[in-house]
Amino acid sequence: MSKLIEPRTVSGFRDYAPNVMIPRERILQTARNVYRSFGFTPIDTPAAESLDVLLGKGGDESDKLVYRVRGAKQEREEMGLRFDLTVPFARFAAKNINDLGTPFKRYAMGPVWRGERPGQGRYREFWQCDFDTIGTTANASDTEVVLVVNELFAALEIPRVEIRVNSRLILNGLLESLGIADKAVPLLRSLDKLQKIGREKVIEEMVREAGVSASQASQVLALAETSGTNEDVLRTVSELFAGVDNKSATDGIRRLMELLAVAAKTGVPEGRIKIDLSIARGLDYYTGLIFETFLLDLPAIGSVCSGGRYDNLASLYTKQVLPGVGGSLGVDRLLAAMEELKHPWLTGATTPAAVLILQLDADLLGEYQQIAKTLRDAGIATEVYPDTKKLGQQFQYAEKRGYRIGVIAGGSEMATGTVKVKDLTAKQETTVPRAELAAVVQKLLAGPS
Structure with a gap:
């Protein structure tokens, strides 16, 4: 060789x-x-x-x-x-x-x-x-x-x-x-x-x-x-x-x-x-x-x-x-x-997106991409995780890349028209109506990073 x-x-x-x-x-x-x-x-x-x-x-x-x-x-x-x-x-x-x-x-x-x-x-x-x-x-x-x-x-x-x-x-x-x-x-x-x-x-x-x-x-x-x-x-x-x-x-x-x-x-x-x-x-x-x-x-x-x-x-x-x-x-x-000088713009983030949508079920990929499009239409850069790996692995990926928000939705959330939103900086999670997701994410992103 x-x-x-x-x-x-x-x-x-x-x-x-x-x-x-x-x-x-x-x-x-x-x-x-x-x-x-x-x-x-x-x-x-x-x-x-x-x-x-x-x-x-x-x-x-x-x-x-x-x-x-x-x-x-x-x-x-x-x-x-x-x-x-x-x-x-x-x-x-x-x-x-x-x-x-x-x-x-x-x-x-x-x-x-x-x-x-x-x-x-x-x-x-x-x-x-x-x-x-x-x-x-x-x-x-x-x-x-x-x-x-x-x-x-x-x-x-x-x-x-x-x-x-x-x-x-x-x-x-x-x-x-x-x-x-x-x-x-x-x-x-x-x-x-x-x-x-x-x-x-x-x-x-x-x-x-x-x-x-x-x-x-x-x-x-x-x-x-x-x-x-x-x-x-x-x-x-x-x-x-x-x-x-x-x-x-x-x-x-x-x-x-x-x-x-x-x-x-x-x-x-x-x-x-x-x-x-x-x-x-x-x-x-x-x-x-x-x-x-x-x-x-x-x-x-x-x-x-x-x-x-x-x-x-x-x-x-x-x-x-x-x-x-x-x-x-x-x-x-x-x-x-x-x-x-450790300027605040150098956050260490390796992604321009602020939100990661975690994938829990491959059959729901279309729903995840629809949620992502809703966020992007609101001016929020969003990525959908490509694989259905364990949640811990997906969160580890999110934190390493520097995402500020994680969105989690499985079959039960889809059935009730809700999603879970996790502030990855504050380590806080809340459940919100899917129709209100963009507004909630915008409010979280407007706060301290």
Whole structure:
């Protein structure tokens, strides 16, 4: 007999068992509902794109992470797997914008692939849930992005989050004032590593990779390390550029001030948004607002929702000006955090159904299925156990899968038009008229799980 192949997964890839996949689908549906509530419409793009579409858009470092795909004859690299959903969207918009019109608001959900080292909450294959507005430079769209993120985490029942915002305009303004604007790409890539490698190593990398002096690198870090309340940070930055004709920095400061004012007006909780001038985002295509979202109870896992403004990305594919702004929820990193934090959505249940109808008599299968249909018609997901095993075995199955309600009906119950309903959590059983079953089950499910 041939040797069995070990049923393993590739490093950086993972399986999703039902107890994780069920809350994962709930996250996706929640994000979909929030995005649609703001008027974002769904689109989809292929998993693979031409290499000239993908490469060079996020920078040299992101190019190294692109999985390249050879043709069926293995002759050459024909395409690459998308490393995010933003670049494919820019290509999509450039191709279809005349039919779509502007501004165009879209959301998209799907897997992306990056050939990076796996770690806590970091995978080589993971899902993103993106939302973007393209075709406008209005600060209203930047502000809306932050409002969407706030609503998203409220809907995910994760209130302890911090949305850290910055503007590439402010960072670029500083570089202009230092006479090193032409070094922006390597400098901001290095700055993006501040939390990972620390101040001294960032300065060393800036000197080495960007060719700036240690003094210039220290001035960039000094801005990034500005601390205090949002008002303190904005005041400090405003004073830094006071009396200086620096349109980039002035515009960046103004846009952040407007964002904070609108957020406060709409009831975003105080402290939810924090101006953090160290946020740089490693991808080269960002031009204005940039943000990252951290879980206050698990900050070490990194940002779980990030994004910003990219005004020039689509210009690589069309002469039409298509500025854009948006954000991306990292579903799998968020799910890993929710597992670690024991989020209430991760109940351990391995079934999406709430009710199990136990089978006592094979001759009554039609009756059981009729009861199940009545419950499903009332919006209650219901399963009928397939075999007439001992009741103990069926209850054991129900408890292991995570059903909340068991329905029992034998010949005597059928004769009297009743069923027994068992709350599997409270371990309580009651007999109810069959006609009232749906209402009784709905009431039980509305209680604590």
